[in-house]
Amino acid sequence: MNILDNFFFVALPYMAIPIFLIGTIIRYRNRKFSVSSLSSQFLESGSLFWGSVTFHIGVILLFFGHLIAFLFPETLLGFNAQPMRLLIIEISAFSAGLLMLFGLVRLLFRRMTNERVQIVTTKMDIFIELLIIVQVILGLCIAYFNTWGSSWFASSITPYLNSLFLLNPDISSVSAMPWLLKWHIIGAYLILIMFPFSRLIHVLVMPLHYLGRPYQRVLWNWDRSEVRNPNAVWEKQRPNNN
């Protein structure tokens, strides 16, 4: 088991992170046009609402839940010291998982059955959807069979992840984990690897900068303060045109 554990929990993450980083940068620089999630709402809107909104709310909640446990383990452990708080966290995380699963199943059903949506569906879309569904089911099983995850994540998984980032991998805590949990971790690395090759990349172009900009945008192809100046050299600036 030790060889396998070493592969899955040391080699795999060290493969996944560079693939994620380099792949994303290359795709953004060379095929910027494709960096988005191909929306099919224009072809079918009704069932998309119940699928897309529930899935996205669930996934955002769970993403930040995992992130907080990784970044602030002590705070979380302190917070969980009171059983009631721990219970609330467990129940809300489990509900978020159910919400996400509900959304995903609906989305998958819609992709498989709607004729028009099938036209804009690729094999990669289906693969990614199945991958995330498996990951969510694994997560739900863990939450059900190995309860109080928000606490043991902070005390056992966070040190492992930290050791990865410190380039001094220590898999002793992970090797002792049940297989359910191991597969969940492997699933996470697989998702990371698939990130730059699938529609998942749209996560990185969340338009949060919209909040900070004025509503109207005017772009100039030439410098209007210099354009009438006969002494100014005509700058070859590549306009942000299309």
Add this chain to the structure above:
Amino acid sequence: MDIKSQISMVFHLDKCIGCHTCSIACKNIWTDRKGAEYMWWNNVETKPGTGYPTKWEDQDIYHGGWKKDGGTLKLRGAGKGKGLANIFHNPKLPMIDDYYEPFTFKYLELIEAPAMDDQPTARPISLITGKPMDIKMGPNWDDDLSGTPDFARNDVNLKKLTAKEQEAMFQLEQMAFFYLPRICNHCLNPACVASCPSGAIYKRGEDGIVLINQDVCKGWRMCVTACPYKKAYYNWNTGKSEKCILCYPRLESGLAPACMHSCVGRIRYLGVLLYDADKIFDTVASSAKDSDIIARQKEMILDPFDPDVIAEAKKNGILDSTIKAAQESPVYKFVKEWDLALPLHPEFGTLPMLFYVPPMLPVMASITDVDNTELAKKMDSKSKFWDDKWLYDTTTKEIFGSIEDARFPLEYMANLFTAGDVTIIRDVIKKLMSIRIYRRWKTVGDISEAKAMEALKEVNFTVEEVEASYYLTSLAKFGDRFVIPPAHREQAIEMLDNTGDAKGSMGFGTKITPARGA
């Protein structure tokens, strides 16, 4: 003062014959691609009619455009709050069926069908799924009042008319209609730009063309909701929004836009307007009534002969050739000098920069018996004999009396062009009528000079102005109708990529073939 220039268009609706040549020219150049089949960047609608997409003018359905909210302006269906809150699912997005499902026919079946008793048929198939379909809607299925109960009677602009007025419009012998060609209005206060979460849509500083950067667009589809004219379209194949680009590659090489160039009725005029960009917000936000926007928008458009304006324009980096084009602009004459052209639906608050000369639809007339013997003598007996013993008589006691009795109610026209204000549209139509009265005196002579002059005086038209507007309306050559600054080749090349390379896949913008699947 922040003077900018804008390439602007005027449509003379009296001259539009509804042939859709402009739409076809546009389609062949820009939107004959997968995912874009349903798009008509240029379309021609019959009015009254529901248009394309169906009932686009009804913002209770589509939630487009701006609304005043206290002292500020808010997007009705998008914006920072709503846009981000609805990013996973845009509840106000028009669907493909609001436009129509694009289709073609299986022509090959006509050739390859085996010999049989029945004629082979070319079945319609969907251009989305490729499967046989029943055609339920097309882009101009309300053409020439066809399907009137379903289309014309559901026109949104009829809402404010009384039932009696509406009924009068659809009396068989009274029916009247006109055509409304529409492209993107390249607005001064564009709702699509404001709604774009990615910041992909922008207005070009040099000429005011509104464009979508295809690489920056992430397909959030908020512009489709926000544009009250429904002139931003979602390409379901590439996952990006597209819109009319005013044929900027053609403009930059000194050619007229395809729709304008192909117009057989010569209804379109293209020219430069100089305007004060500092006033944009106030013009919309602090107009007491929606119809006040029209006058205030015209105030924003500046006199290109005014030395102060010229000096300020130069300071702002506007080139001499652009200023000269603005001085010769046919659009400036129609919009500002003669006050003959009006924006479409100014109440949407986007300050559209395409203008329409409203049509003079059939006015009430009586049929009078006439003695035609003298006229008949003049005719060539071999070719034709004048046997009409009647005259379609439009004379009234008052000069402009017939305008009020027009078969087409002024209120309807007011709902289209002046936010419901009948006085503005009446003034414009009176002016158009005075040109006709004047020319009738000149060419036919059955109206007295005194009457013609009285008509001009009432609308404050000078003889020179009437002659000039008559010339530009009826006799203008291509060079009179199409006045843009000559191409600044060295700058144009900077702006223009040879987008023809990607024809058939993208059609415009990015050169990379947009292979999706990820």
